[in-house]
Amino acid sequence: MHSRKPWLALNKLIQIYINRDEIFLALLCSLESLRLNCKQNEIFERARSLTEQFKIRFPDRLLEDRITVSVIMPTNRESLEIKEAVQSVLNQTFQDFELIVVNDGGPREIQNTVESFRSNKIRYFRLDHRAGPGAARNQGILEALGKYLAYLDDDDVYYPHHLETLVGLLKESQSKFGYTNMVKIIGSLNQGRFKPNRTDTVWDVPFDRGTMVSRAYMGTNTVLHEKGILEEIGLFNEKLFPGEDEDLWIRCAARYDFKHISQCTSEYRRKDDNSVRLHVLDCAFNGLLYRKYYAFSRGQIAFIKCFLAQNDEKQADALYQGIKKQYSHSFKTVFVVEQVIKIARHFNDKVFLKQLAHDYRHLSAGHSK
Incomplete structure (x- = not known):
């Protein structure tokens, strides 16, 4: 039923996961929905709220090595x-x-x-x-x-x-x-x-x-x-x-x-x-x-697309700079680099685009860094 608009199926799953207290899966569905269709203001706000709610547990202490x-x-x-x-x-x-x-x-x-x-x-x-x-x-x-x-x-x-x-x-x-x-x-x-x-x-x-x-x-x-x-x-x-x-x-x-x-x-x-x-x-x-969540910078690429759709260049650029800073240690694949190239073109970032183009050719040839 939603084969041409898969984000609609993901949107239904968001509430199902929230009702089960499965916040992380609800967040993942909302971010993938936005990546597929960034012009969903309600889902955008839901994703931002879920991002604040979800926190990875860190150890208060680890025992001494014996x-x-x-x-x-x-x-x-x-x-x-x-x-x-x-x-x-x-x-x-x-x-x-x-x-x-x-x-x-x-x-x-x-x-x-x-x-x-x-x-x-x-x-x-x-x-x-x-x-x-x-x-x-x-x-x-x-x-x-x-x-x-x-x-x-x-x-x-x-x-x-x-x-x-x-x-x-x-x-x-x-x-x-x-x-x-x-x-x-x-x-x-x-x-x-x-x-x-x-x-x-x-x-x-x-x-x-x-x-x-x-x-x-x-x-x-x-x-x-x-x-x-x-x-x-x-x-x-x-x-x-x-x-x-x-x-x-x-x-x-x-x-x-x-x-x-x-x-x-x-x-x-x-x-x-x-x-x-x-x-x-x-x-x-x-x-x-x-x-996809980790590949697309833990949802940051979806958020950038949403901010750009709302003409919020300042917020989009702040997230973009973070992606650039972490790029050398990122999960590089053809489909990830394609997404980053689209954003870099929007900001006319010629130096970064040159690096992205090199990586894209390298990955497309069947090699990985």
């Missing part, structure tokens, strides 16, 4: 799979770590499963109510004693050299964020245990900011980063699911270069009750929205 790595595992179910996940962490060749298991409002029997390992490397916490994987990981972060943070979902596994590989990568490169490859295994549960059927894909993509806002290519299980960067970046977005992990990685990439090592060190196990499979449409839609 060990090298804290592995954070959110869970909300009692199953044999979590035993495999926990055992894969305990089997690491690099042993200066702790495993923080956060029960996200699930059954109390999970604690019995965790304690059955009788390991002093495991610390267990429980949230009183279901808050989502972002909130559970955040709780783990606030309790973490490691210099570095790693993550593992309760139905996936590390290979034994996972932590050793990543710690070595960050120390050798003196980087703050690194990731490895991950293999996706398709399978099913047989009496509570994962039975692999076939190998689907191996995620093996070098770091590139432009690619990050085009598609997902980095698994949560593959990541290791310094805990301290979250004081600048903020924590996981607790109002976003699915996609809260990729959202954080994109925010990190806006500040830091990532180091990638082409070694497969973990398994992502896909089955019928996998959270991504159960929420496949939400995952695709949310991903499309938040990637």
Whole structure:
């Protein structure tokens, strides 16, 4: 019904998300609606209000580093799979770590499963109510004693050299964020245990900011980063699911270069009750929205278009100068540079247009910076 005016469908979603207290998704819909049609004064004011309402949570404090790595595992179910996940962490060749298991409002029997390992490397916490994987990981972060943070979902596994590989990568490169490859295994549960059927894909993509806002290519299980960067970046977005992990990685990439090592060190196990499979449409839609949000300077390009439509050159220019200042570290893709070129032409910014034209030709030729 709205195929020729897609912003109308987005406008309906704004109120739906507001009613669900999903402010971030409401904001994303409003900004994409304005990018498609900037002459919507009511949506413009709604977007500005939502921008003020939405705030990423930052840690009040992070605990002092006492060990090298804290592995954070959110869970909300009692199953044999979590035993495999926990055992894969305990089997690491690099042993200066702790495993923080956060029960996200699930059954109390999970604690019995965790304690059955009788390991002093495991610390267990429980949230009183279901808050989502972002909130559970955040709780783990606030309790973490490691210099570095790693993550593992309760139905996936590390290979034994996972932590050793990543710690070595960050120390050798003196980087703050690194990731490895991950293999996706398709399978099913047989009496509570994962039975692999076939190998689907191996995620093996070098770091590139432009690619990050085009598609997902980095698994949560593959990541290791310094805990301290979250004081600048903020924590996981607790109002976003699915996609809260990729959202954080994109925010990190806006500040830091990532180091990638082409070694497969973990398994992502896909089955019928996998959270991504159960929420496949939400995952695709949310991903499309938040990637555009960061690609288009967190909504600033949409706001510039609206101010120009209202002949408010002063406000538009102020935002434009901010985009120019951050451009060298921005998420450059063909569709982003095209949008910035239109704005730069409006301001007759010949020097910047020359740089944009060079980047556009480079990206159009199939290369990325």
